[in-house]
Amino acid sequence: METSSIFSGLENEGMRDLTNTLKIQPTYTYEPNILELQPARVVCCMDGAPSKNVNFRGCKIIRLLVSADSSDVTTFPVNLTIAGPCYYTKEDKKDFEIMMRTREQSLLMKLPYISKFDWPDYRAIEQCPKCCKRQKPSSSGTRYWLVYQQCIQCTEIGVGTRMMPRLMCEECFESITDEFYVSVVVGSGFEAVGPETIAPLLDVIEDQGPITWLQNGQRLANHVDGTFLGAYKLYCAWEYSGAFQAMCDEIGRQMQSFLGDISGNLGFEYNFVGQQQAPPSTYWEMSQIPDKEGRVCDYDGCANVHGKRVAPKPGKKKGKKTRLQECLGCFDVMYCSEDCQKAAWPDHKAVCKEAQRKRKEEEEKGKARQKIDAEEKMAAALASFVPLSITPQGGGGKKKKGKKGGAKKKKGKK
Numbered sequence: 001m002e003t004s005s006i007f008s009g010l011e012n013e014g015m016r017d018l019t020n021t022l023k024i025q026p027t028y029t030y031e032p033n034i035l036e037l038q039p040a041r042v043v044c045c046m047d048g049a050p051s052k053n054v055n056f057r058g059c060k061i062i063r064l065l066v067s068a069d070s071s072d073v074t075t076f077p078v079n080l081t082i083a084g085p086c087y088y089t090k091e092d093k094k095d096f097e098i099m100m101r102t103r104e105q106s107l108l109m110k111l112p113y114i115s116k117f118d119w120p121d122y123r124a125i126e127q128c129p130k131c132c133k134r135q136k137p138s139s140s141g142t143r144y145w146l147v148y149q150q151c152i153q154c155t156e157i158g159v160g161t162r163m164m165p166r167l168m169c170e171e172c173f174e175s176i177t178d179e180f181y182v183s184v185v186v187g188s189g190f191e192a193v194g195p196e197t198i199a200p201l202l203d204v205i206e207d208q209g210p211i212t213w214l215q216n217g218q219r220l221a222n223h224v225d226g227t228f229l230g231a232y233k234l235y236c237a238w239e240y241s242g243a244f245q246a247m248c249d250e251i252g253r254q255m256q257s258f259l260g261d262i263s264g265n266l267g268f269e270y271n272f273v274g275q276q277q278a279p280p281s282t283y284w285e286m287s288q289i290p291d292k293e294g295r296v297c298d299y300d301g302c303a304n305v306h307g308k309r310v311a312p313k314p315g316k317k318k319g320k321k322t323r324l325q326e327c328l329g330c331f332d333v334m335y336c337s338e339d340c341q342k343a344a345w346p347d348h349k350a351v352c353k354e355a356q357r358k359r360k361e362e363e364e365k366g367k368a369r370q371k372i373d374a375e376e377k378m379a380a381a382l383a384s385f386v387p388l389s390i391t392p393q394g395g396g397g398k399k400k401k402g403k404k405g406g407a408k409k410k411k412g413k414k
Contacts, residue, residue, distance in 0.1 A: 014153030056242030330355035
């Protein structure tokens with residue numbers, strides 16, 4: 001594979017003609033960008049399933065855009081949209097093999113191929129955009145980050161674009177994002193209801209849960225808090241909600257301005273970076289502001305500090321950054337790993353169970369209050385109801401139905 005050049009080795013000829021690489025260049029520097037997707041009615045098209053219209057509710061997504069300060073940007077920029085953390089299993093690989101099949105592979109699978117353009121197969125998903133290593137399916141719980149990359153190619157039939165899912169190593173993802181901060185407010189929908197503050201991007205994403213755009217207390221159906229989805233399920237969650245298509249439509253509109261230019265000039269000197277960046281939204285909304293800076297793991301036998309690197313493993317230059325996660329039982333303590341959480345459980349168990357009991361009790365009281373409020377509103381509405389006195393117009397009782405101009409004929413045998 002040509003990982004030593006600007007290409008990763010998986011690009012086709014049409015992508016190479018426009019210097020569309022699947023590899024993040026060493027000269028790239030990134031900056032976070034919050035893109036607001038407006039509510040809309042979009043068409044959801046999943047492979048092998050009939051298309052359906054979805055009422056997309058709108059959301060904000062986080063993108064990583066190649067900075068205009070990047071030196072020697074001679075390729076189509078590898079701009080990324082953060083989908084969320086995930087696992088990668090054998091089942092995910094099988095699903096992606098079918099979804100990302102090429103025209104030739106479709107013939108072997110005896111499946112239709114709808115696209116006018118041929119794109120790289122599932123290996124492009126498995127290849128990390130930064131280090132170009134292939135991710136292997138695992139049952140050990142190795143965590144990756146699913147990102148979407150805007151790809152483009154030019155062939156005899158025209159210019160085609162595609163939003164391609166990619167799996168990124170956790171270490172590579174953190175190497176790009178660990179110094180980023182974003183503006184955060186406590187909000188609901190698109191309305192800010194709290195003061196604006198600055199928080200680390202990784203803390204913001206991880207506090208949102210398994211999907212970045214599930215904001216303000218929204219929950220994914222049939223999902224257990226604190227767990228991550230498989231890569232394909234995470235992709236499907238984006239697709240079925242309408243968020244994926246809304247993202248494709250919005251970013252596609254941003255590309256329209258220079259797609260017309262390159263159709264008449266296939267040179268390599270394009271100002272891709274400046275043309276693709278959209279004005280960022282002013283803030284990211286959350287149900288609560290993450291506050292982890294300088295906090296120590298709550299297990300007594302551990303001294304790891306959130307955001308600080310641990311000692312590097314043999315053969316590694318840098319140690320992994322400590323990322324504290326809340327206990328999902330009480331939401332009061334934080335641990336840096338599952339091992340620390342398990343080790344602390346015997347001492348923490350009683351406090352955690354009591355906190356869960358109190359929270360459940362408060363939730364039940366809230367539901368009871370809502371029920372009483374609804375009943376009182378209904379009683380008040382019935383008390384204020386005044387029935388109308390209706391006087392029938394004209395006299396007489398009920399008229400007998402029959403044919404005009406005479407009595408109803410008796411039925412008889414022919």
